[in-house]
Amino acid sequence: MTLVPFTSDDTARVAEALDQAVTDGATPGGVIALGTLGEPPRFLRAGRIAGELGDTAPGPDTLYDLASLTKVVATWPLVCQALDAGVLSRTAPVRDFLPPIDGPAPSGEATIEQLLTHTAGLKAATRLDQYRGTDRPLHELLCREPLEGTPGEHRYVNRGYILLGLALAHAHGIPLDALGRALWDQLGMTGTTYGPVARGPRVAPTERRIPGAPLIWGTVHDDNAALLGGVAGHAGVFSTARDLARYAEHLLARAGRPHGWLRASTLPLAPIEPGLDRGLSWICAPGGVAHHHGFTGTSLYLAPGSGRYLAILTNAVHHGEARRRTAPLRALALKTITAV
Numbered sequence: 549m550t551l552v553p554f555t556s557d558d559t560a561r562v563a564e565a566l567d568q569a570v571t572d573g574a575t576p577g578g579v580i581a582l583g584t585l586g587e588p589p590r591f592l593r594a595g596r597i598a599g600e601l602g603d604t605a606p607g608p609d610t611l612y613d614l615a616s617l618t619k620v621v622a623t624w625p626l627v628c629q630a631l632d633a634g635v636l637s638r639t640a641p642v643r644d645f646l647p648p649i650d651g652p653a654p655s656g657e658a659t660i661e662q663l664l665t666h667t668a669g670l671k672a673a674t675r676l677d678q679y680r681g682t683d684r685p686l687h688e689l690l691c692r693e694p695l696e697g698t699p700g701e702h703r704y705v706n707r708g709y710i711l712l713g714l715a716l717a718h719a720h721g722i723p724l725d726a727l728g729r730a731l732w733d734q735l736g737m738t739g740t741t742y743g744p745v746a747r748g749p750r751v752a753p754t755e756r757r758i759p760g761a762p763l764i765w766g767t768v769h770d771d772n773a774a775l776l777g778g779v780a781g782h783a784g785v786f787s788t789a790r791d792l793a794r795y796a797e798h799l800l801a802r803a804g805r806p807h808g809w810l811r812a813s814t815l816p817l818a819p820i821e822p823g824l825d826r827g828l829s830w831i832c833a834p835g836g837v838a839h840h841h842g843f844t845g846t847s848l849y850l851a852p853g854s855g856r857y858l859a860i861l862t863n864a865v866h867h868g869e870a871r872r873r874t875a876p877l878r879a880l881a882l883k884t885i886t887a888v
Contacts, residue, residue, distance in 0.1 A: 552854035570595035574873035578862030581789040585855035589793035608790040612861040615842030618785040624829040628809040645715040656691030663708035669697035702818040706782040713781025737791040752863040796857035803852035835886040845870040
């Protein structure tokens with residue numbers, strides 16, 4: 549690793565892009581943490597948390613719904629710990645780590661690695677509301693589903709990470725949110741938690757789904773995670789820019805170890821599109837950069853070769869579909885962290 553700090557021009561361009569996202573109405577506001585291993589993080593902020601909080605500005609300790617960043621901030625590190633401890637096996641079917649299922653369970657034959665890499669061939673659409681009123685447990689319902697894709701081909705799905713969350717809890721005999729709490733406490737990520745969290749000026753609301761209805765505020769935005777009580781392997785975690793900077797530092801500090809999980813997880817295992825591959829959970833981009841996004845308007849980028857990291861926390865979904873709205877900011881973030 550050759551440390552390459554962000555330049556003042558880098559920081560200025562990222563700050564300008566965040567300001568522009570607010571000006572364009574992409575998000576009410578947001579916070580970016582960026583830094584280089586061993587140096588204090590810098591925090592960029594723009595706009596306000598939400599109109600409902602007046603002019604209250606977001607900061608390093610504002611809690612945002614991470615959405616699918618849960619996959620790499622909770623599930624992935626917990627799976628890596630479980631693999632190291634022999635609690636899970638990378639090549640074993642997930643059904644081996646769940647309560648017994650009698651008979652065929654096609655989706656339950658997916659291996660832990662296939663679930664991490666989105667290559668299990670599971671059904672793409674996840675609608676847990678369709679299981680309301682059934683008398684079978686969720687793990688059995690998911691495992692008995694037929695495959696929809698070809699195993700080995702990349703198709704981004706949430707249900708694989710729901711299964712990983714269920715497997716972690718069953719294999720350890722400890723609820724997933726308690727496993728996460730122990731991990732984050734160990735890393736000093738004291739603001740990171742599964743919801744719900746109390747409404748207030750420290751918490752960024754996400755979306756008002758029905759006109760005249762209350763905002764989704766302090767409870768998980770993802771419908772399927774909400775049906776699981778807010779605790780799931782694919783979504784449900786809330787965190788801050790300060791905590792994501794701590795997390796990035798922790799991962800980068802161990803990236804050079806021969807058997808470190810970040811190093812293993814950023815090896816391309818399945819092509820997504822030209823120039824992008826999937827590793828274990830992470831998206832692998834040119835230049836050795838690993839990143840992941842969350843539907844609500846969040847992103848985390850790591851560059852193990854240069855020791856750089858950049859985290860974006862917004863509630864862009866407050867104004868509607870966030871992926872298109874945050875695309876320019878995300879593209880600049882990837883370009884900036886890659887350039888050395």
